[in-house]
Amino acid sequence: MDYLFNEQQKMVQELARKIAREKIKPVAAKYDESEEFAWDIMKVIADSDLFGVYIPEQYGGLGGGIVEMCIVAEEFSRACGAIALGFAGTGLGTFPILLYGSDEQKKKYLTRVAKGTVAAFCITEAEAGSDAGSIKTTARKEGDYYILNGTKQWITNAGEADIYTVIAMTDKSKGARGASAFIVEKGMKGVEFGQKEKKLGIRASATREVIFTDCKVPKENLLSREGMGFIVAMKTFDSSRPGVAAQAVGIAQGALDEAVAYSRKRVQFGQSISSFQAIQHMLADMATQTEAARALVYASARMVDSGAKNVSKESAMAKLFASDTAMKVTVDAVQILGGYGYMRDYPVEKYMRDAKITQIYEGTNQIQRNVIAANLIKESIKAD
């Protein structure tokens, strides 16, 4: 289907697709097995300028937006949803700076991201996931510094990233309104990383704890102002959810590609299984659902790029629908490949394992439904 991309977006798509096909796809299984972070691929992505697609031109980027970010995330994920996360997770870590950074902060950090510096976003803790208000990490002001203490959990790109945007409590008594956002660099004293988590899927993506022990962060690294942390996080998610959705669409498309190709080659009862209506109908549903998810991804991404004031509902819809679709399509792809699909020698079981996380992170799909419903009701009240 034609999503009416402009010339620049088509160029981004062409290049991302080429890198996915020629560089990522051939090593996807290897990195899934070794659970290593694909630095060689990150270098290729950096050299191709793709890290900067959503960074403004004045900070060394291409000047695109969420649409460009989604195009790249989709194409990379079609080859490997985990390696794609090196790029997409960097986006998540960068959006707070993009949305709330001062010109100084943007100059200092966005220029580095545009050149391929990996970033990470740190909000989740052992007892604070969807309930971001119960964050325990603290930031205490002392002279020209904030002193951070606490442990962030399941942080994508942790240990690999140089730039971390961290949500910590500057005033616990105020609850969610007492949270603030900081930019922390890997080299700062008091930043350490926990063990690498062993995961079901996206195994080539680094997931670790980020531990702050009396970590001295210069006060100029506070994003926006004290108390804005929760809002920074929520607005970040509004912008980043279409990216997760794009990752999910890429995973679904990758699995669908494999299922179609396999069904044409696999012969049973003297004919290719693609000639059986049972298989055809499965493929037709998978393709239709994937395309519908893609339409929602790019519609919501365009809405974010247009500067619309409230995009929470739409970006939640895209994330919810695309990730549920990815799960369903990848399960069906495994089914079409049958016994072969269940084997690690074939690529579809990996797509299925990678798909699951898209229903969980950056807000579980249950939380997405809450967001959608809350906005629906709010809109209805306003219309009264």
Add this chain to the structure above:
Amino acid sequence: MNVIVCIKQVPNTTDVKIDPVTNTLIRDGVESVINPFDAYAIEEGVRLKERFGGKVTVISMGPPQAENALKEAISLGCDEAVLVSDRKFAGSDTWATSYTLSCAIKKVGNYDIILCGKQASDGDTAQVGPGISTHLDIPQVTYVKKIEDIKDNKARVDRMTEEGYDVLETPLPCLLTVVKEINTPRMPSLKGMMKAKSAQVAKWNAGDIEADPKSIGLDGSPTRVVRIFTPPPRKGGEIIKGETSQIAQELVQLLKDIVI
């Protein structure tokens, strides 16, 4: 360090079909790409620029659509591109092609190194590179797998041989043909692609490069293709089985029989 890279646009297939009537390649419906070996020459040219400064000019002789290959070369880091194109060039063999390219290279002028892929994937002759150096009367080194260093107006290069490699030194300007061992070509960059989109490719015809009309196209081509055919597939060899000593004896006897 000014580098000139010569490239050819070829059909993107290893399964080239030949028209049995005209004995020429069937190009219809086949996507055109930069000759894979030339991609290494482009990459090496860009790396030389990164190592020593200067600029990279990419040249192709071919039909108007070869402009796409030249623009792709710009997206990969080349600075300027020249398309040498004229109906009068039709029917050129490797001699006429290398003459034509040498005329274009003279017009570009001021070069230190000319890089070519070791051969084109469609014709497989490996003659155009050496032909250019002959027409320009400059030294050539073929099958280069590494450019070790360039200084004092001399290049030190490794030439691949069947047994290993030779280390050779040649004065500049010189022509090098490169093998795939020399590098791993990079992916294009977005900035390169945008530059390529707006890049102006110079288009030169026979008159522009002051080529001798008798030396170009079919008239300038001493080669006549009598017949092109697909060789029959090789028959499988004979496998001798048994005890090692017995196998050795039998093998020696067989070799004696066919008289080495």
